[in-house]
Amino acid sequence: MRNLIAAAFCLATTPAFALNVCVEGAYPPFSETSADGSLVGFDIDMANALCEQVGETCTLVKVDWDGIIPALLEKKCDAIVASMSSTEERKQVIDFTAKYYQVPNEFVGRADSGIDPAAPGGLDGKVVGAQRGTIHQAYVEKHYPGVQLTLYGSQDEAILDLTSGRIDLIVGDAIQLEEGFVNTPAGEGYARVGEQFFDPEIHGEGAAVGVRKGDTELRDKLSAAILALRESGKYDEIQKKYFKIDIYGS
Template sequence: MKQFQKLFLSIIMMAIALALNSPVSAGEWDKVRIGTEGAYPPFNYVDKDGNLQGFDIDIAKALCEEMGVKYEFVVQDWDGIIPGLMAKKYDAIIASMSITEERKQKVDFTEKYYLTPARFVAKKGADIEISTEGLKGKTVGVQRATIHENFLRDNFGKSVDIKSYATQDEANMDLVSGRVDLVIADATVLLGGFLETDAGAGYAFVGPGFTDKEWFGEGIGIALRKGDDALRKMFNEAIQGIRKKGIYQKINAKYFDFDVYGD
């Protein structure tokens, strides 16, 4: 009986601790749970030891340190990442999510924390012209539920066969196996996650970089639940803070030899 009482007591104490821990009102954030995908190198990925790594992860840690809050990462598949935020599985999405009008209807965004162009990749010497005519009959792989998929469907949807994948890695695998002729994604993602790896040795960028605002929006931001204005303000200030202090530039240099913040 004693043991049960002890157990009961500790459960109640845990519940109280949890209740006290959770932010009751604005300005009381002392811990932020961050949702990320963990399958989008070099921005967020799981390394050989099972740890989350990447530009997003480093930025997220730097931002939380700047804000003086504790943090915890939650890994969530991409196509459920916004529903997960709305279901309060985490408080912020730092997963290279582009700020778009469609998404703004469901979530709030901070200011951008980076902005990079989208590009196509094909086999070296494939001689493909990136135009509606040039892409006719080609098969293009793209990650499902991304702005790149929207861009591809709206601009080339009539002339190409589009295959949607759950992760960019799967699209890249099918480019290597020849099931698709091209893939389209963020240039930095393709560079770090594919072209610079052994698998991507025989492949190269084709065509220009795309940054059309209609699809690629205002850049990459942190998504928050609607109405979490205090948290949004904290993140915005922290982004400017780490840029002023040079922390951002250090993280930038760790992953890319060009500026990813844009202007």
């Protein structure tokens, strides 16, 4: 019904096709819900900039990570801008644009934990928190079968349980964990554990915009828009608000 009304409205006023963009809103500093309920973060700015670039009016739809691919498939939205890595596994179900950023991944734990992920069996029996249905879950399952993996609906919840001491480590992407947790007041006493890592087989080609399979026109338009934002300096302008380094990757 809402779609019908929206469609009728579009026909009546503007020929432009309005895009619904799924975002998560629980992944600071990429995507977070501020105290007044509005969405802020790198992903949010990026989504708006991409829409502007392709000349479409966008509505951001906040969807839990768990349901974000299903929401795309069921046309609750037309694109996902949610720091989603473009992986082989996900490509079975949806299509991705070119990447819009790529960062390594890491474990975070208490600064004095003394845990060494590189040592053989170094994580055996440790409790590691990860967001359900992410590359991070897949990475730990593949490389650390001896780990007791606890799955959370959002990264925020995993961080809460790390600070309460229920879990030993959390796994996630480096920038998100550093900027969203370690370098904030809540992250005092916590630090990266071990080296950063990137396994192309699992981590794919970096974070990209997800679209439905067959939406090639939209996919190509958005891919071109990402490059255009890089060229125009708009990308830098946005990322400077959040990060000290260039997160686009090589």
